[in-house]
Amino acid sequence: MFRATDLSDLIVEAPDVGVSIFLPTHAYGSETQQDPLRFKNLVSQARSQLSDLGYAAADIDRELAPAQRLMEDHEFWQHQEQGLAVFLAGGEVRTYTLPVSLIDQVVVDRGYHLTPLLPIVASPEMFYVAAVTSQEVVVFRASRFEMSEMKYEGPVRVDGQGTESDYQNPVQASPVARPHTGSVDISHAQVYGDSPTEWRKARLIDFARRVATGVDELVARNAAPVVLVANAELSGHVQQASRLAAEDLWVIDADPASMDESHLREAAYAVLEPHFTASRSRTWDRFQELKGRHDKRAVTNPADLARSAQHGHIETLFISEAASSGVSDGAAQMPPVDSAPSARRLNDLVERTLSQGGGVQMVPAAQFTGPSVAAILRF
Numbered sequence: 001m002f003r004a005t006d007l008s009d010l011i012v013e014a015p016d017v018g019v020s021i022f023l024p025t026h027a028y029g030s031e032t033q034q035d036p037l038r039f040k041n042l043v044s045q046a047r048s049q050l051s052d053l054g055y056a057a058a059d060i061d062r063e064l065a066p067a068q069r070l071m072e073d074h075e076f077w078q079h080q081e082q083g084l085a086v087f088l089a090g091g092e093v094r095t096y097t098l099p100v101s102l103i104d105q106v107v108v109d110r111g112y113h114l115t116p117l118l119p120i121v122a123s124p125e126m127f128y129v130a131a132v133t134s135q136e137v138v139v140f141r142a143s144r145f146e147m148s149e150m151k152y153e154g155p156v157r158v159d160g161q162g163t164e165s166d167y168q169n170p171v172q173a174s175p176v177a178r179p180h181t182g183s184v185d186i187s188h189a190q191v192y193g194d195s196p197t198e199w200r201k202a203r204l205i206d207f208a209r210r211v212a213t214g215v216d217e218l219v220a221r222n223a224a225p226v227v228l229v230a231n232a233e234l235s236g237h238v239q240q241a242s243r244l245a246a247e248d249l250w251v252i253d254a255d256p257a258s259m260d261e262s263h264l265r266e267a268a269y270a271v272l273e274p275h276f277t278a279s280r281s282r283t284w285d286r287f288q289e290l291k292g293r294h295d296k297r298a299v300t301n302p303a304d305l306a307r308s309a310q311h312g313h314i315e316t317l318f319i320s321e322a323a324s325s326g327v328s329d330g331a332a333q334m335p336p337v338d339s340a341p342s343a344r345r346l347n348d349l350v351e352r353t354l355s356q357g358g359g360v361q362m363v364p365a366a367q368f369t370g371p372s373v374a375a376i377l378r379f
Helices: 004-013 035-052 057-071 115-121 168-172 196-222 232-241 261-292 302-310 342-355
Strands: 018-024 083-089 092-098 105-109 127-132 137-142 147-149 226-230 249-253 314-320 359-363 373-377
Touching: 004 115, 004 342, 018 035, 018 057, 035 057, 035 083, 035 105, 057 083, 057 092, 092 115, 115 342, 115 359, 127 196, 127 232, 127 261, 137 196, 137 261, 147 261, 196 226, 196 232, 226 232, 226 261, 232 249, 249 261, 261 314, 261 359, 261 373, 302 314, 302 342, 302 373, 314 342, 342 359, 342 373
Parallel strands: 127 226, 226 249, 314 359
Antiparallel strands: 018 083, 018 105, 083 092, 127 137, 137 147, 314 373
């Protein structure tokens, strides 16, 4: 999985000549047999580009030796997802299995070409998934592309689950333990405590209240929404007990035990996607408003962007989707602010923004009327 920290590592490494290879891959089916052949063709293109740069055949062989080994690694190609990114330099290789499909692309240049991976880095919206049944509570930290289980210290099951109620005990106990009823049939005797239905409901509501408290505290600590996955009865009690606003607590009425982690993440993100999309739209609208008022916090000038990123002033960096399409490099529209290639300048803007706690947001190319990179400054 490619993360913001990987982007930083690749930018810092900055080889004099780096080989970047991108291709779509397949997780299963007969198509998996075509992936290494596709990769072989791309490596051949890299060989040609290195030759055009004046590399000797022996040096090219040394640079691409790790790629050659990957071609022959059958096990490697059996464990792919939708895309693969391979970076080669100095006889070393880095590979990233990706949850998004990529187009075939080979770039041989100074540093690594990273713009096709920006949509992954620019989709950082984090949320939680609480999978709740009467038997178990499991909490996950998740994003659009990944999910991992968290340590959970709250209630894990309905109290008294599997034990007898006050009602059940006199009815089901052994004769010695039963109340003395004389000749009165036990079915007509007075018994104490809740009926089984009332007993179960009371404990379920108490459990739901404690789960709601844990969910509320989770949001308060981390300022991220929670998707509750539980059956309709249990989720209803949790919602009623929770103090969270609607945009912080989302519900999927389903039995989480019937879903694996992948389906849980996909279902949770599908519920939240409109919320995240609306949030991104509001941020872009804010930029447009600031720009319309000629507010200095709305920046489009490449030199100002580079300077602001260097000093950690960028709150949100906007990048045209064309810059990561793999078809055209939107950063090429930026007037040169140094001697580095345009893609490298874009990489640097992203890395500096993320490292300083700023956000990165991809925007449809049609919405950009000028340079394909812009930003809202913190002040």
